[in-house]
Structures are given as C-alpha cells and as structure tokens.
Amino acid sequence: MNAERFQSSFAPQWCPGCGNYDLLDCVRQALPELHVPREVILATGIGQTAKLGFSVRANLFNGIHGRALPLAMGMSMANRAAKILVVGGDGDLFAEGGNHFIHALRRNLDVTILAGDNRVYGLTKGQGSPTGSFDFRAPIHNDGVAAQPVNPTALALVSGATFVARTFSGNKEELTGLIKAGLQHRGVAMIDVLFPCVTFNRINTVAWYKKRLKPLEAEHDVSDFAAALRLATGGEETIYTGLYYRVERPTHADSLAALAGEPLVKRAAEWRPERVRGVLAGFR
Amino acid sequence: MQDINIVIAGAAGQGVQGAATILGKVLLRSGFHLFANHDAQSRIRGGHNFSSLRFADQPLAAGVKRIDYLLALNQESLSRHLNDLTPAGLAFCVDGLGGDITDGRLRVLPAEVGPEGARRPQYQGVKLLARLAGRLGLAPAILAQVVSERFAEKGEAIVAMNLQAIEAVLAHSRQEESAPLAPPAQPLGPRLLVSGHEAVALGMIAAGIGVYAAYPIGPATEIMNLLAEHGPDLGIGVEMVEDEIAAANLAIGASYAGVRAAVGTSGAGISLMCEAIGLAGISETPLVIVDGQRSGPSTGMATRTEQSDLLFVVHASHGEFPRAVLAPTGPEDAFSLTFAAFNLAERWQLPVFILTDHSLADAQASVAEYDLGRLTIDRGVMAPEPGETTELPRYQLTENGVSPRAYPVVSNWLVAQDSHEHNEYGLVTDNPENREAQMAKRMRKLAGLAATMPAPEVQHPEAATLLLCWGSTVGPVVEAVENLREQGQNLGVAIFRQLFPMNKEAVRAALAGAKRLVSVEANSTGQLGKLLLLETGLASGGHIGKTDGRSFTVEELVVRIGKYLEEPA
Numbered sequence: 001m002n003a004e005r006f007q008s009s010f011a012p013q014w015c016p017g018c019g020n021y022d023l024l025d026c027v028r029q030a031l032p033e034l035h036v037p038r039e040v041i042l043a044t045g046i047g048q049t050a051k052l053g054f055s056v057r058a059n060l061f062n063g064i065h066g067r068a069l070p071l072a073m074g075m076s077m078a079n080r081a082a083k084i085l086v087v088g089g090d091g092d093l094f095a096e097g098g099n100h101f102i103h104a105l106r107r108n109l110d111v112t113i114l115a116g117d118n119r120v121y122g123l124t125k126g127q128g129s130p131t132g133s134f135d136f137r138a139p140i141h142n143d144g145v146a147a148q149p150v151n152p153t154a155l156a157l158v159s160g161a162t163f164v165a166r167t168f169s170g171n172k173e174e175l176t177g178l179i180k181a182g183l184q185h186r187g188v189a190m191i192d193v194l195f196p197c198v199t200f201n202r203i204n205t206v207a208w209y210k211k212r213l214k215p216l217e218a219e220h221d222v223s224d225f226a227a228a229l230r231l232a233t234g235g236e237e238t239i240y241t242g243l244y245y246r247v248e249r250p251t252h253a254d255s256l257a258a259l260a261g262e263p264l265v266k267r268a269a270e271w272r273p274e275r276v277r278g279v280l281a282g283f284r
Numbered sequence: 285m286q287d288i289n290i291v292i293a294g295a296a297g298q299g300v301q302g303a304a305t306i307l308g309k310v311l312l313r314s315g316f317h318l319f320a321n322h323d324a325q326s327r328i329r330g331g332h333n334f335s336s337l338r339f340a341d342q343p344l345a346a347g348v349k350r351i352d353y354l355l356a357l358n359q360e361s362l363s364r365h366l367n368d369l370t371p372a373g374l375a376f377c378v379d380g381l382g383g384d385i386t387d388g389r390l391r392v393l394p395a396e397v398g399p400e401g402a403r404r405p406q407y408q409g410v411k412l413l414a415r416l417a418g419r420l421g422l423a424p425a426i427l428a429q430v431v432s433e434r435f436a437e438k439g440e441a442i443v444a445m446n447l448q449a450i451e452a453v454l455a456h457s458r459q460e461e462s463a464p465l466a467p468p469a470q471p472l473g474p475r476l477l478v479s480g481h482e483a484v485a486l487g488m489i490a491a492g493i494g495v496y497a498a499y500p501i502g503p504a505t506e507i508m509n510l511l512a513e514h515g516p517d518l519g520i521g522v523e524m525v526e527d528e529i530a531a532a533n534l535a536i537g538a539s540y541a542g543v544r545a546a547v548g549t550s551g552a553g554i555s556l557m558c559e560a561i562g563l564a565g566i567s568e569t570p571l572v573i574v575d576g577q578r579s580g581p582s583t584g585m586a587t588r589t590e591q592s593d594l595l596f597v598v599h600a601s602h603g604e605f606p607r608a609v610l611a612p613t614g615p616e617d618a619f620s621l622t623f624a625a626f627n628l629a630e631r632w633q634l635p636v637f638i639l640t641d642h643s644l645a646d647a648q649a650s651v652a653e654y655d656l657g658r659l660t661i662d663r664g665v666m667a668p669e670p671g672e673t674t675e676l677p678r679y680q681l682t683e684n685g686v687s688p689r690a691y692p693v694v695s696n697w698l699v700a701q702d703s704h705e706h707n708e709y710g711l712v713t714d715n716p717e718n719r720e721a722q723m724a725k726r727m728r729k730l731a732g733l734a735a736t737m738p739a740p741e742v743q744h745p746e747a748a749t750l751l752l753c754w755g756s757t758v759g760p761v762v763e764a765v766e767n768l769r770e771q772g773q774n775l776g777v778a779i780f781r782q783l784f785p786m787n788k789e790a791v792r793a794a795l796a797g798a799k800r801l802v803s804v805e806a807n808s809t810g811q812l813g814k815l816l817l818l819e820t821g822l823a824s825g826g827h828i829g830k831t832d833g834r835s836f837t838v839e840e841l842v843v844r845i846g847k848y849l850e851e852p853a
Binding site: 036037038039040041043046051054057058059060061063064067069071072073074075076077078079081082099100102103137166194199208209248255256258259263266267268270272273274275276277280283284 | 310312313474475476477486490491492494495497508510514515516518519520521523525526529530531532533535536537539540541542543544545552553558560563567623630653654656660661673675691692693694695696697698699700701702703705710711712728761
C-alpha cells in the first residue's frame with residue numbers, strides 16, 4: 001500500500017505554498033490504505049481545489065461549478081457500492097453549490113466531502129468567498145465582504161450531516177486520518193479543510209491559523225450534537241480541529257426501496273422491454 | 285366516421301377527472317376508439333375544469349369543439365358550455381343545478397333517484413355517468429365493473445352505494461329513448477387508454493431506465509408519479525431533487541456510472557438545466573430530457589399548452605455540441621420515440637430531447653397494446669474489458685466520432701470525464717490542435733446522426749400545399765385536412781417526429797412535390813418553419829399560429845386553414 005497507486009501523471013499547477021498540495025498529499029495517503037483506484041470515483045466541480053481530481057489516479061467526473069454533489073448523488077444511486085469522494089473549494093460548495101450542499105447532507109448521501117476552504121477566490125483573482133470574513137477587503141469589496149461568513153462546520157451539522165470534521169491543511173497527519181475515517185463512514189462525511197491562500201488572502205495566513213488552531217479535547221463526545229454545534233460556533237479566537245460529530249443513520253441509498261440489493265448498474269439482466277408488461281395492465 | 289363528443293365539467297375538486305377516468309375505461313372496454321383531453325386551471329380547488337371525451341368507430345387523434353353530451357357538475361358548467369351543445373345534443377345535471385335555465389336540451393336528474401346515502405355531492409359524477417350510459421346504450425356491466433375497480437380501495441360499502449346509484453339511474457333512464465353508437469364491427473384486440481406522458485414513462489420503463497430525477501412541475505410530474513409508483517418493484521431510482529439543476533446533474537452522474545437516466549420538466553426547468561445540458565454535450569454523457577412545453581415565457585400560463593421551445597432546445601446551452609430532438613404526436617409514438625431516445629443517447633453519447641407539450645402530455649387516446657417484441661435495447665459501443673486497471677481513452681478519436689465507453693467501478697477501466705475541453709483520456713487541456721480534434725470528433729457525431737434520421741411522414745405528397753406540423757398539433761391538422769380535401773382543397777400534411785438534426789436530403793425529397801409549405805404550430809413565430817430553413821434551405825411560405833394556451837380543435841383548423849388558403853397572411 002502506498003501513495004503511488006493513486007498518483008496520476010497530471011501535475012497540479014497551484015502556487016507554491018498552496019494548501020491544495022497538502023490536501024492532495026493527504027488524499028493520496030489515505031486512499032490506498034482502504035481502496036484500489038478502480039473502486040473510487042472523484043466527483044469535482046470548478047475551482048482550484050476541484051482540479052485536484054486530475055492528479056489522483058482513480059475514476060473521475062469533473063463536472064460544472066457547484067454541481068459535484070448532485071452528480072455524486074446520481075453516481076451513488078446507480079452504484080451504491082462506489083466509493084465517492086467529492087472535492088471542491090468554498091466557492092464551489094457554498095456559493096454556486098450552496099443549495100445542493102444542504103440537500104445532499106439532509107439525504108445522508110454516502111459520500112465524503114472535502115471542502116478546501118481558503119476563504120478567497122483564487123481562479124478569478126482574489127474576491128472574498130462565502131467563507132470570507134465580514135471585513136475582508138479586495139478591489140471589488142471596497143466596503144469589505146459585508147456579509148457574515150458561512151460556517152461550513154456548523155452548516156454541515158444543522159443540515160443533517162452524520163460525520164462532521166474540521167482541520168487545517170498543514171495538520172497532515174490529522175487530515176489523512178480524518179479522510180480515512182470519512183471514507184469508512186456510512187453516510188455523508190463532511191470535512192472542512194482550512195488552508196491559506198498565499199497569493200490572495202493576507203488575513204487568514206498560516207501564522208493567523210497557527211495562533212488559533214487547537215485539537216478538540218480528548219473527552220469531546222462525538223455523539224453530542226449540542227456540544228459539536230457549540231464548539232463549531234464559538235468564534236475564531238480558538239479554532240478546534242478534529243472530529244466534531246459522528247452518528248449512524250440510514251444512508252440515502254438505504255432509504256430507497258428501489259436501490260435495495262445489488263447496485264442498479266449490476267442489474268442489466270432486468271433491462272428488457274418486457275419489464276413494462278406488468279405496468280401496462282393498469283391501462284386496460 | 286361516426287363520433288360522439290362528451291364534456292364533463294365542474295370546479296376543481298368536484299371529481300371531473302375521476303368521472304372522466306371512469307368514462308374513458310368504459311368506452312375503451314366497450315370497443316371504441318377514443319381521444320380525451322383535459323382543460324384545467326392552475327389551482328387546487330374551485331375554478332373551472334372540464335374533460336372532453338370523444339369516441340368513434342375509427343381512430344381519433346384530436347378533440348372537437350362541438351359537444352354532443354354535457355355532464356355538468358355545477359351551474360357554471362351549464363352557462364359556459366351550453367353554447368357549444370349541438371341542437372340534437374343533451375345536457376345532464378342533478379336536481380338543483382338547472383336554476384332558471386329553460387333550455388329544452390337540459391335533462392335534470394331528480395334528487396330522489398338512487399339511495400338516500402348517494403345524495404351527497406361526491407356521487408353526482410357516477411349518477412350522471414349512469415344517465416349517459418343509459419342514453420348511449422353502454423353495457424351496465426362494464427360501467428359497474430369499472431366503478432367497482434375505481435372505488436375498491438374505499439371499501440365495499442362505498443362500492444355498493446355507487447352500484448345502487450348506477451342501477452337506480454339506469455332504471456330511471458329507461459323511460460327515455462336511447463341513441464347508441466355501434467363500435468367497430470371488427471373487435472380491436474388488446475388496447476390501452478394512455479396519456480402522452482404516461483406513454484413517455486412506459487417507454488422509459490421498457491427502455492430499462494435506472495434513474496429518473498425531477499423537480500415537480502406540470503405537465504411533467506405525471507412521468508415522475510408513474511415511475512415512482514413502480515420504481516421499488518422494478519429497480520428504478522426516482523429522486524425528487526431540490527431544483528432542476530440538481531436533476532440534470534444527478535442524471536448525468538447516474539448515466540456516467542452505468543445506468544440509463546432521464547429528467548423531465550417543462551421549459552422553465554430546461555432554462556435551469558441549460559448548463560448541465562452543455563456538460564452532457566462536452567462530456568459525451570448519454571442523457572434523455574423530456575420538455576413538456578407550456579405557455580411561456582417565464583411562468584406564462586402554467587397549465588396551458590404551447591409549442592414554443594423548439595428553437596430553444598435546439599440551441600440550449602452555450603457553445604456547440606451535438607444533440608437530438610424528437611417530438612411524439614400522441615400516446616402511440618410517445619412510447620416508441622421515448623424508447624428510441626435512450627438508444628440514440630447511448631449510441632451517439634449525447635443529450636436527446638423528447639419535446640412534448642401540455643396538450644399532448646395530458647390527452648389520452650386508445651392505442652393497440654405496445655408491441656414489445658420489436659424493441660431492442662442498444663447501449664452503444666463499449667470498450668473491451670482490460671485484464672488489469674487501465675486508464676480508458678474515453679474520448680478516443682474515431683471515424684464516426686463515437687468513442688467506446690466503460691462504466692467506472694464495475695470494470696477495470698478507470699474512466700475520466702470532463703466538462704473542460706480535454707484530451708483523449710478526459711484530462712483538461714487547452715492545446716489548440718487537441719481542441720480542433722476533439723471538437724471535430726464531437727461534431728462528426730452530429731453529421732452521422734443526421735444521416736440516420738428519417739424523413740417526415742407526408743400524407744398526400746402530391747398536394748400543392750403541404751402543412752408542416754409536429755407534436756399535439758398533428759392530430760387536429762390531419763383531421764382538418766381530410767375535411768378540407770372533401771371540400772375540394774388540394775392539401776397534404778408533413779409530420780415531423782425527428783426535428784433535429786434533420787436529414788437534409790431526405791427532408792428535401794419528401795417535400796419536393798409541394799408548391800407551398802405552411803407551418804401550423806402552437807406558437808407565434810413558426811419555429812418549425814424557421815428550423816426547416818436553417819437545416820435544409822427550404823423556406824416555409826407562411827405560418828398558422830396559436831398562443832392562447834388551448835389545444836387546436838378540428839373545427840378551428842378547418843376555418844383557419846380554409847381562410848389562409850383564400851388569403852395567405
């Protein structure tokens with residue numbers, strides 16, 4: 001088992017020091033401990049983090065901006081045995097994809113979501129993202145972003161996620177462990193991966209994070225929803241990292257009778273025109 | 285042809301639809317050909333709704349305006365529809381609704397007919413049906429059977445009450461003369477009474493659909509309802525998602541993962557799906573999209589019909605990519621074209637639109653039971669399975685532009701698909717030579733597909749004037765043309781079921797005999813005429829349009845086509 005099995009020949013082109021490199025490393029570390037490439041599908045959208053999919057040797061569908069989660073839902077319905085990893089940035093998941101984020105979590109879709117959260121738009125050169133702070137200034141935000149930031153960890157909790165974690169891209173050991181735990185979780189696992197944007201975010205720098213990051217206390221009870229929400233919404237003087245919440249609930253596929261048994265994709269023998277015969281009886 | 289047109293009218297919630305369903309089955313099982321359409325307002329209670337059921341000894345594909353029998357569930361129905369009742373026609377209502385109407389054609393059913401318990405309003409539909417059955421000489425046993433099936437879920441007591449009411453009304457009706465219509469002498473064999481969108485859903489089931497996604501919207505919700513009802517038994521995952529954007533992306537994900545997938549909506553939903561349609565185009569993912577057109581733009585008239593999305597779906601989404609657009613004309617070809625749409629989508633790896641409209645979606649017609657033996661599922665070219673895990677050249681350059689597919693996870697191929705321009709392995713690149721090669725590959729599919737498209741069906745190809753039509757407009761145009769030909773007009777009809785891409789040579793040859801082409805469509809601008817010019821260079825000489833949201837009737841078209849021939853607009 002080693003990271004090379006998931007190493008594609010596609011070289012990423014992020015700025016030196018970008019948190020996406022750490023995230024990619026951790027994905028490549030975590031996957032081979034649990035899976036072989038053919039078992040895994042990466043569903044991605046648009047943005048710098050979404051491009052990570054090209055550098056992982058596995059199945060890949062790079063879709064459109066914000067829509068990786070519905071794409072993943074279709075994959076999961078067609079093949080509930082597929083191991084699906086959704087990777088996107090804060091614009092992808094919380095701006096264009098905000099609606100889908102809430103509804104995928106409500107459904108407890110059996111996917112692992114890696115949210116690359118650097119609070120800024122890189123590809124379009126430095127606008128504040130939905131997770132950007134209220135007073136983040138940029139050429140188009142003369143008055144600051146002037147909106148309260150989306151809190152991905154809290155949003156995941158209240159949307160019904162059954163596995164919610166947060167960490168920093170530089171905490172590579174913790175991040176790799178969380179990705180593994182997320183992949184092993186049945187249901188939606190949401191991991192908010194905070195990281196710096198060395199080019200456009202002068203506020204939330206590595207030093208800024210280092211001052212605030214603190215692992216969740218060992219005695220934190222991951223089945224305690226209220227405690228998880230309190231810790232997630234306790235301000236940014238201290239930013240706790242680790243697994244906030246985990247609970248077992250039926251997955252989306254578990255809840256649909258049509259998807260019981262063999263994955264749909266393996267039921268090709270049933271796909272014959274004669275299948276409609278019984279339904280026609282109701283129209284006589 | 286001998287035909288009778290019955291209108292059942294009342295407020296929403298009064299049971300117009302239930303009565304129409306019962307009467308439809310009774311007429312079907314009595315051996316008649318049948319066409320039924322439904323007119324509803326966008327509300328849950330109140331308003332004015334009516335269903336027209338036309339039956340005959342010959343096949344029917346259109347509604348008429350004239351009414352032979354009116355079953356009125358409220359007083360407003362009488363005041364609205366008596367004008368269209370023929371001089372020999374009759375209107376039926378229960379005691380108390382006639383008011384001060386003195387029309388000699390009105391027959392009021394006395395309140396005391398039938399059991400005491402059946403005097404509540406929910407029984408008036410069944411009583412009026414029994415009254416009509418008596419008049420038309422329909423077999424009481426068939427009516428009793430259909431009513432028993434309909435109310436079986438409500439328990440034996442309700443069924444018994446309905447049957448007693450029917451018996452009493454039939455006994456009462458025997459005082460009057462009956463005026464039966466004989467069904468066709470030759471029995472018609474096994475038949476179904478199916479609406480356009482039920483036929484679409486049935487076609488999807490026959491085609492082996494695995495996943496269907498939608499957001500509720502009329503008139504497409506009927507497809508979702510039927511698939512959801514049978515999904516658990518048949519292994520069809522049906523998901524009502526948060527919006528149409530999610531629906532289209534979900535279906536693309538399911539198709540990529542190896543099952544046949546479709547979405548259904550109306551034009552407003554297509555507007556939201558546009559970006560995903562382009563994704564299916566560039567990622568070469570098979571996708572079937574039903575557009576049940578309704579009156580637009582924007583919310584328009586939400587329960588009313590129109591044929592105004594043709595040029596929209598031909599061009600929907602930015603950039604250029606191949607697609608196909610099919611347009612059924614009724615429940616018979618709605619089944620076969622839906623089945624064919626999935627084969628086309630997978631053979632050519634592209635989005636295929638099934639363009640229906642509100643009128644077609646709701647209208648029911650009797651059809652011969654679908655011949656399943658003639659259908660073959662074709663999932664297109666698949667890559668031979670490799671011995672070990674290997675990257676699939678998913679976008680391999682080929683002569684006809686179609687690259688072999690594989691399904692991820694269940695094969696040893698690693699499958700990469702991409703919304704960006706990509707190389708043969710599905711990896712993003714903006715290399716100019718690669719772009720030209722991949723673009724040309726995709727567009728070769730459009731040319732190849734066009735060459736397989738059949739010519740329009742032309743009736744009376746020698747006629748000087750050919751009327752161009754598609755969708756729900758075809759039925760009434762064909763019947764109006766037969767009427768006008770009997771009056772000596774030199775007219776024919778060209779019926780387009782494969783709207784895009786057009787097979788240029790085949791279409792030109794099919795229309796070559798005509799001196800003049802005139803489009804008849806439920807839109808303002810004559811979109812089929814414009815598309816024909818774009819695709820083949822043939823110019824339509826004029827357009828007979830309609831945007832009032834109601835289906836064309838035969839009488840209306842006889843007048844409008846006749847007038848057009850006198851003075852072309």
